[in-house]
Amino acid sequence: MKRELPLIIELTEYQLAIFDREAIPELVGEKIYQNYAKEIDIEFPNPKTKYKWQLKSRGVVGNIPITPEFHIVIKPKVPIANLFGMLEYAYELKINFPKGQIECESLEQVYERLANILAHKILERCRKGLYRDYLPKRENLSYIRGRIDVREAVQKPWEVKLKCHYNEQTGDIEDNQIMAWTLFIIGRSGLCRESVSSTVRKAFHALQGFVTLKSFKPQACIDRNYHRLNQDYQILHALCRFFLENTGPSHEKGDREMLPFLINMASLYEQFVAEWLKANTPKGFFVQQQRRVIHDENYSDRIDLLLCDIETAQVQYVLDTKYKAPDRVASSDRHQIIAYATAVNCKNAILIYPQDLKQPLDKKFGDIQVRSLKFSLDDDLNEAGKTFLTFLR
Structure with missing residues (x-):
């Protein structure tokens, strides 16, 4: 008997999608809400939504089989x-x-x-x-293999088998x-x-x-x-x-x-930028990832990326990726990267976005210069990376 294909509804990351009430069974909506609330914002049909379903991916892409008959496919904005x-x-x-x-x-x-x-x-x-590799094994044997457990042999002389410790080559x-x-x-x-x-x-x-x-x-x-x-x-x-x-x-x-x-996608963007920079590190620098910094006895944090001077090991740039496209830098993001820069005694703090901001940031706060820069995902990635490095320096 030919298996029926599941009903698929498509979303695009961070974009609101609206569906008629009949398009999604109530049971499916409940499963989405119960099991995938962290991945998908869902509004059930109600007067506010004009009795339609509203779904929005919270930065994840992929495939979710809600039931064998009903799947959600979330497409990326990135090509x-x-x-x-x-x-x-x-x-x-x-x-x-x-x-x-x-x-x-x-x-x-x-x-x-x-x-x-x-x-x-x-x-x-x-x-x-x-x-294959050698793994240690311990076994009671009727013959000697490897090292005998002498203490047990003396304590139990009536035992016919001897406890042996040996290494065995295995692919398991x-x-x-x-x-x-x-x-x-x-x-x-x-x-x-x-x-x-x-x-x-x-x-x-x-x-x-x-x-x-x-x-x-x-x-x-x-x-x-x-x-x-x-x-x-x-x-x-x-x-x-x-x-x-x-x-x-x-x-x-x-x-x-x-x-x-x-x-x-936010995690992937962070990993991608880090690995691209490690593969294309500017001359005279080296990259550090996830350095732990202690702000006080009750609070510590990890910095996404650090670009350090190869000779002095001093941090020259603090970098933090933000997989979002706001009009301007959020004050919370600005305060966070200033705290990072202060913790490692760095004068240059860079917030990295996949798109240009309508109101880019390039301002000094105390002795720390905070800037927003773009590492685009829309065109050739290597060219986007080179452009990013040009503006970084």
Whole structure:
């Protein structure tokens, strides 16, 4: 029996969308309100809304399966090609696509393309042989292997088997378990066409015979140890991190429930700008991320980005990304970055926006110069970055 396609309503991030009362079932509206209030502002039909539904994405893009029959698709304002470019930088994918090979028309196609790449790369690694490592094991054996637990042997001389401590080489290690869990999550997303889903299943089954299925947080993919024998795992884990960070847990119980795929655009913008600056750092500077500063005994904070002098290590610029397009800099944002600059004894504070402000800021507060600058996402990202650096200096 052919499966019916779900009813899809489309939103665009930060844009208000209005729907007739009959377009969204009451039960679906309740599920949106109960489970996705942080991601979507929703107004139920009432006299104020002229008995229509009002929905607005709060800075996330992606796909939310509210029920098997009803999905919400949230489109980005950023061109898809540029969003993919942001992902490449933010997750350090370094895939080097031939020109024209990553043309995608939707965010779902980006997801599918990256899932296909990950599955094929895992299959390629399986054909070469999975990376294996030695793990400590403790087992009661009828023969001696490794080191004997002498104390227990003396205390229990009647025991026929000896407790041995030894190292065993195995492929059932975190490096491979992370990949298996990610493929499992992709398989549950329901976002891939059958041609890609079959490749994902094939890669998962290739791992399944050697690897224990365990759940992992995206943080497990960061700061791992790579060397000559597992260097190619770096790109695999970078892709895994993308899927684990953006494929959220289902609000419903049961293995058959599809998973939401949501990208927080403010977080992505912050990661993208940081990684672009690290890859294109002006001569004589180096970039620091997420430096913790203590304002007083009860309050500490983390600064998005710092641009520091390479010789003196002194902070020359405090940078803070703001993924929004207001007419002017909010006073709260201004006070925040001045506090950051004061904490690290810096004279230049920069607020970075994806668009020009109607009333840009370039003003001195005490001895701190505060400016608003644009790192655009509308055109070529590298050219936008170069333009940003030109105005920064």
